[in-house]
Amino acid sequence: MTRRDLLRCAAAQALSSALSGDTRKIPLFRDITAGSGVNFVNQSSPTAEKYLPESMTGGVAIFDYDGDGWLDLFFVNGAKLSSPMAPGQQPDKSDPRFWNRLYRNNRNGTFTDVTAEAGLRGSGYGMGVAAGDYNNSGRPSLLVTNLDGCILYRNNGDGTFTDLTQKAGLLSSGWCAGASFFDFNRDGHLDLVVTRYLSWSFSKNQWCGERKEGYRAYCHPDKFPAVEHLLYKNNGDGTFTNFGAGAGFKGMFGKGLGVSIEDFNADGWPDIAIANDSVAQQLFINRNGTAFEEAGLALGLAYDGDGRAFAGMGIDSADLTNTGRPDIFIDALANQKYALFRNRNGSFDYESGESGLGAISASHSGWGAKFADMDNDGWKDLVIAQGHVMDNIALTQPWIKYLEPLAMLGNRQGRFEDISSQSGKPFSIPLAARGLAVGDLNNDGCLDLVINCNNSPALILKNEGATGNHWIGIDTVGTTSNREGIGACVSIRTASGLRQRAYVSAGGSYLSSSSKRVHFGLGQDRTIAELEIVWPSGIVQKMKDVPGDQRLTITESRR
């Protein structure tokens, strides 16, 4: 963080407050893509055949691949499709336009494309990405989900990656979508969950929509059967075992997209929440690290307040009311409402109306979504990538928009307020936004946004408006636990008494992977009176009087 950054943050904060006529802090964002060196353009290859994946790619990861303390970017790309695809024909990624892309952070607001030297061009039609240090090497690897299986790229620690999918036992099939690394049995090695969307292939594609020029539409997921998600157990030797069948995943069919990991019932074991499209949402409760029990319906998460299924796409979980329990957000398509499920001691109440989300979201369609304290006031806000799935939706439902601006919803002590119009120009530009990830790209204490837009250029939005408040960024380093401290639960109490809680995870959103660094806004407090980390190993670590406005690395203590 430079002095210029600090001054700009403060000035923007003052301007934002003045413009809004409001003393509340409004985060202000600026699109810095043009000068950043990131020129990624998602290529989804739209065809006259209206192949469903065309409208659904792709994800983005914010992660520190080279361990320099500065967050880097990875974008997932589609591939070239023919119209129609011949029997047996595969998507073609050979043209550089279709490569996935890795951008190294130059530590000065710009990035350098290092895809080729890193060996991350990719293959297949890309959907999503998860970052995680599965081999405890100190450098996060990447799991890229494709239309036909997943690819594991091991981070070699020298700026390069190696495709170890087969060797690691991760060969898979089917339309893989969201993924997240987590340590479900708390053995110190990151396991892996992968959502799968539909039993779909190019040969199974159907004609949907009216049979007249321009009216062919992407099919509703009801047209295709659901599939089982994938759960892989890390063997601790660089390989994985497909563990789904033995762990309660068998027969649990979904149409999965986003996935979020949290300890929803506070029993110390990480659970899995999966956003499913137009079927019941799923909540896999971890039974002591040996198996999962799907309990979405029993615990109130499966359906909306009307008791109906909705088009779950992006998902995230966080403690929105600072009560110590993680709530769950799942976005949906227009004509539905974004769903907010409040955590009531491990079961959930649908509270879209009560939270203000229902009135805000009825005509919008959401994808990537993250809870993050954008204004550093101590309450986690909500940012949503939006846009309808059907590019010709206006022909049949003119009041619904294919392209929509991003949404910024300010958290007012548990109730959301739409502050998009005050959050800067990027929140007024219609997009086909899909993957969204959050992280502090310039280490200035303001969380930034990166968005992968379907068949259009990516966006990097710099947060310039929240530095009036104080903050802390915490990097966890596990020793007994997994190296990244994924699954650690961090709680703080600031000097003025505000309590907050966060769970270390890179998951959530839509097909994307955010910075795993825990970020707390501290409001006007300059210090944290008490900080506690409960590590996945069970080790509890406490600190007192921790100064704010710093990035702090906490290494897991020995027992």
Place this chain on the structure above:
Amino acid sequence: MTNLKGDVASFLLIVLGLLSVSAGAQVRAPVPSVDDLYAEAIAAKRAGDLTTAIARYNAILVLDPKLAAAHNNLGLLFFQSNEYLLAIQSFEAGLRVDPKMTSSLVPLGTAYFLVGQFAKARDLLDRASRLNPSDEAAQLYHGRALFSLGQLEAGAAVVQKLLRKSPRNVEALYTLGQMYMKLAQGTLRELEVQAPDSYLTNLISGQVQESTENYDGALDQYRKALEKEPKFRGAHYNVGNIYWLEGKWELAIKELKLELIADPYNCLAQWKIANSLLNLSQDRDEAIGRVTKALEICPNLAQAHLDFGRLLAAKGDLQQAVAQYRLVVTMNPEESSVHVLLVNAYRKLGRATEADAEAKIVREMNARRSARESKP
């Protein structure tokens, strides 16, 4: 239309295959070279070389013009090549040789339909439908021919009959939708002629647009109707209902309340105000009052019972909520959403056995729905 033709062509190719077998049987004995030509025609067709296949059948018919099946096969190839006039010639030649070869009637009628000779198409497809009442293509194109001849009600009746047998026939659904739209448009045009400045013209136009989910267009028409005739029953309801459908609940409440001034007995308006308040999580007591009023007027309004239950549950009166949900189950046992609400209510009441039973019902309903959806 292109794809409809594709579907018909697929269907006809099956027929082609069946007929080809009989053609082979007929050509093999008297003239040996017909066999060779037939084999070449089949191979060419399989390779997608329709031109060669057509040439081989033409050669067969030079050798033996009395081969009715060859005429039919040739007609099918012309049909597949979009050469409908040539297809008609071939089918008719085959029928002259063998008037009992009724399998030609459907492709012949369809070809007549596709070249715009709707009266001939209608007669042939009517005959084909009577001969084989299970032939869905015959019925579909018979309905379409009637429709194209302006016999809208008769066409709709044929397609409705088809849909009663095959409710998932998307072509038939599409065709019937087109017919209804045409009927609505005709009625609307007549209204416009008779009363161009009437609010009723705007009203029906709004309803047509609402039916196609063009809510912005419908709202515009309903507003014009309201301006012309502010006092007709339903004026504000129509506007409020569009806002309600769009999830603009505050605007919906305002218009629906205006409707209730004109028509205090509109139970739908009462319920939709309550539902909007529920969605906004505002004024639960007013919402309960509204839904109670709605149920006094329309005691069988299941949606109002459902929302009454939700409001009671939100107030913590779970026992009474369950009672309302149970009423909805009685009214509409196949509605899965109420069973989801029962799961939640029983869970909060600590009645785990009942919650599990309701969850089982939901899962069974979902399984049945998935099985239905996965059928081709």
